[in-house]
Amino acid sequence: MKRGMDPGISEKRSYLKQIQPSVTKYAEVIAGVLNVDVEIVDDNLEKIAGTGRFKDDINTFSKGLVYETVLREGRHRVIDFPRENEICRFCDSRGECIETMEIATPIMSDGEKIGVIGLVCTTEEQKGYISRSLDSHVDFLNQISDLIASKVQENRSFETNLASISMLRNILDNIENGVIVVDDGGSVAYINQKAMGKLGVEAEVKVLGKVFDARKGASGIGNADEYAIRIGGRSYKVMGNLLELAPIYRGYRKLFIFSTLREVRNSAYALTSETRLLPMENIIGESDVMKEIKETIAKVARTGSTVLIRGESGTGKELIARAIHAESDRRDQPFVGINCSAIPETLIESEFFGYAKGAFSGASPGGRIGKFELANKGVLFLDEIGDMPLYLQTKVLRVLQERSFSRVGSNETIDLDIRVVAATNRNLEEMIRTNQFRRDLFYRLNVIPIDVPPLRSRGDDLELLVETFLTKYNSLFGKDITGIDGEAMKALKKYKWPGNVRELENIIQYMVTMAGSTGMIMKDTLPEGILRGSKSGNHKISTSDTRTLREIEDEHIRNILELYGTTTEGKKKAAKVLGIGIATLYRKLGEIYQNDKNL
Numbered sequence: 310m311k312r313g314m315d316p317g318i319s320e321k322r323s324y325l326k327q328i329q330p331s332v333t334k335y336a337e338v339i340a341g342v343l344n345v346d347v348e349i350v351d352d353n354l355e356k357i358a359g360t361g362r363f364k365d366d367i368n369t370f371s372k373g374l375v376y377e378t379v380l381r382e383g384r385h386r387v388i389d390f391p392r393e394n395e396i397c398r399f400c401d402s403r404g405e406c407i408e409t410m411e412i413a414t415p416i417m418s419d420g421e422k423i424g425v426i427g428l429v430c431t432t433e434e435q436k437g438y439i440s441r442s443l444d445s446h447v448d449f450l451n452q453i454s455d456l457i458a459s460k461v462q463e464n465r466s467f468e469t470n471l472a473s474i475s476m477l478r479n480i481l482d483n484i485e486n487g488v489i490v491v492d493d494g495g496s497v498a499y500i501n502q503k504a505m506g507k508l509g510v511e512a513e514v515k516v517l518g519k520v521f522d523a524r525k526g527a528s529g530i531g532n533a534d535e536y537a538i539r540i541g542g543r544s545y546k547v548m549g550n551l552l553e554l555a556p557i558y559r560g561y562r563k564l565f566i567f568s569t570l571r572e573v574r575n576s577a578y579a580l581t582s583e584t585r586l587l588p589m590e591n592i593i594g595e596s597d598v599m600k601e602i603k604e605t606i607a608k609v610a611r612t613g614s615t616v617l618i619r620g621e622s623g624t625g626k627e628l629i630a631r632a633i634h635a636e637s638d639r640r641d642q643p644f645v646g647i648n649c650s651a652i653p654e655t656l657i658e659s660e661f662f663g664y665a666k667g668a669f670s671g672a673s674p675g676g677r678i679g680k681f682e683l684a685n686k687g688v689l690f691l692d693e694i695g696d697m698p699l700y701l702q703t704k705v706l707r708v709l710q711e712r713s714f715s716r717v718g719s720n721e722t723i724d725l726d727i728r729v730v731a732a733t734n735r736n737l738e739e740m741i742r743t744n745q746f747r748r749d750l751f752y753r754l755n756v757i758p759i760d761v762p763p764l765r766s767r768g769d770d771l772e773l774l775v776e777t778f779l780t781k782y783n784s785l786f787g788k789d790i791t792g793i794d795g796e797a798m799k800a801l802k803k804y805k806w807p808g809n810v811r812e813l814e815n816i817i818q819y820m821v822t823m824a825g826s827t828g829m830i831m832k833d834t835l836p837e838g839i840l841r842g843s844k845s846g847n848h849k850i851s852t853s854d855t856r857t858l859r860e861i862e863d864e865h866i867r868n869i870l871e872l873y874g875t876t877t878e879g880k881k882k883a884a885k886v887l888g889i890g891i892a893t894l895y896r897k898l899g900e901i902y903q904n905d906k907n908l
């Protein structure tokens with residue numbers, strides 16, 4: 310510090326100033342014991358404490374050169390002949406100096422020079438008294454200097470702790486988890502903002518100091534366990550971790566870090582599902598039947614009714630299910646699809662319902678959340694429901710009736726609020742007759758039936774879909790294909806499309822890939838299978854065709870049924886196309902079935 314600078318304006322932080330009252334006490338102690346005046350300055354040469362005639366100078370700057378020298382050198386100095394000493398030679402205050410002797414000792418903290426203690430004699434008597442046992446007085450000053458340094462150190466760690474605590478609070482208030490610290494008496498000592506939000510408590514005062522209790526449940530997800538917690542008489546179910554604190558955290562016993570069940574479910578859902586909404590505009594088709602389907606979706610989406618979508622593979626059943634979700638008031642909740650045919654039978658139950666921690670050997674130790682739980686509050690899409698094993702049909706029926714379930718290996722019931730949309734390409738009525746599908750489950754699912762016709766019976770929809778997919782793949786592959794040539798379109802229209810819209814989309818993708826970057830797609834770009842397929846059904850009669858009239862009739866009935874589906878509605882339409890009554894169709898189907906069995 311330059312001398313003469315305004316008092317109170319320091320260049321750097323003064324540790325001694327922060328503990329000024331303690332420093333003053335030490336100065337008074339030294340003065341009292343030794344009966345001489347004492348000055349203590351900080352590393353800016355500002356007087357922090359002073360006794361006797363120095364009392365009035367506190368918070369001003371020292372003018373002499375002794376303290377400056379001691380601060381610079383970091384060692385004590387004894388000035389036994391003030392004014393004549395080499396240090397005093399250049400001192401501006403030399404003329405006014407009335408000192409007879411001075412001892413100055415540095416105060417060191419962490420190797421840093423933070424101030425000086427000055428012992429000042431102004432009479433010969435004082436000088437004589439100090440000089441007689443100079444060494445022990447220097448030792449005494451050094452000890453006081455150490456005491457002041459340790460006080461500074463204490464204050465510095467207290468400040469560091471305060472800063473760490475405030476930083477920790479900042480972190481805790483900005484993380485996504487709820488955090489509760491419980492004290493030795495079992496009460497809430499700290500609760501972060503997120504915890505208050507999750508538990509729906511408005512202010513700290515409502516929970517701070519209230520008794521906290523946490524009981525671990527049977528299930529867990531990942532590293533978190535389910536807990537039933539109670540604070541001040543209210544209970545909450547959350548997922549979290551309860552940590553016992555080490556004794557060094559005096560006064561605090563437990564730390565509870567948690568999320569809500571919904572948050573844990575949602576993050577599991579986000580990891581396992583596609584979250585994009587697919588509203589009705591994604592369903593392409595203007596044919597009467599597709600218009601009818603869209604009207605049905607619009608009508609039923611907002612109800613909670615169960616829907617059963619039936620149709621061949623690739624006809625857009627999942628797309629319809631997603632549209633029902635996107636158009637419903639559950640659109641902000643999960644859409645969880647599960648393909649009942651794609652899961653090994655041994656795993657299907659745990660896939661559906663999840664399992665509790667340690668439910669069976671080989672299971673993930675943290676337990677697992679099932680699709681039903683993931684879909685809670687949202688829509689569960691049970692795809693290929695016809696492929697669900699019978700024992701599971703029974704369980705699913707019970708769950709749908711009771712609207713609750715338990716994880717495998719757990720007794721705890723979880724309430725269920727889901728809307729079910731199921732889909733199949735199997736003939737469920739036939740499966741009911743042959744005891745492969747439960748009739749009661751069928752009735753529970755078939756509340757709103759939607760029959761999706763195969764692509765080959767949707768007329769002009771094919772052209773519309775071709776256009777849509779062309780635009781999609783043009784933009785995806787950066788091409789500018791203008792359309793499909795007439796011959797190629799004719800072949801596409803003649804083809805039976807056993808894989809329906811999925812197959813059509815794949816073919817268009819293939820053709821856009823194979824074609825040049827502009828112009829029309831010509832017939833020769835069509836894959837061989839489509840060209841061959843589009844010719845069949847057009848075959849000329851040859852001598853090798855030895856089929857009987859009966860066989861041709863059977864085949865034609867089968868083809869028409871394939872076109873309209875084997876639902877009651879489909880059969881009605883098929884009978885109309887065949888020009889026979891529904892009863893005759895049933896009789897003929899019975900004969901076909903009998904024939905097949907005899908073969």
Ligand SMILES: Nc1ncnc2c1ncn2[C@@H]1O[C@H](COP(=O)(O)OP(=O)(O)OP(=O)(O)O)[C@@H](O)[C@H]1O
Nearest residue numbers: 591592593594621622623624625626627628810811
């Ligand atoms: N009407 C449609 N408009 C636009 N795209 C469609 C349409 N129908 C189906 N698709 C597309 O065809 C593909 C197959 O559709 P989806 O998976 O919905 O059929 P699915 O009947 O559920 O099939 P599967 O029975 O094999 O599960 C998807 O890429 C879907 O986007």
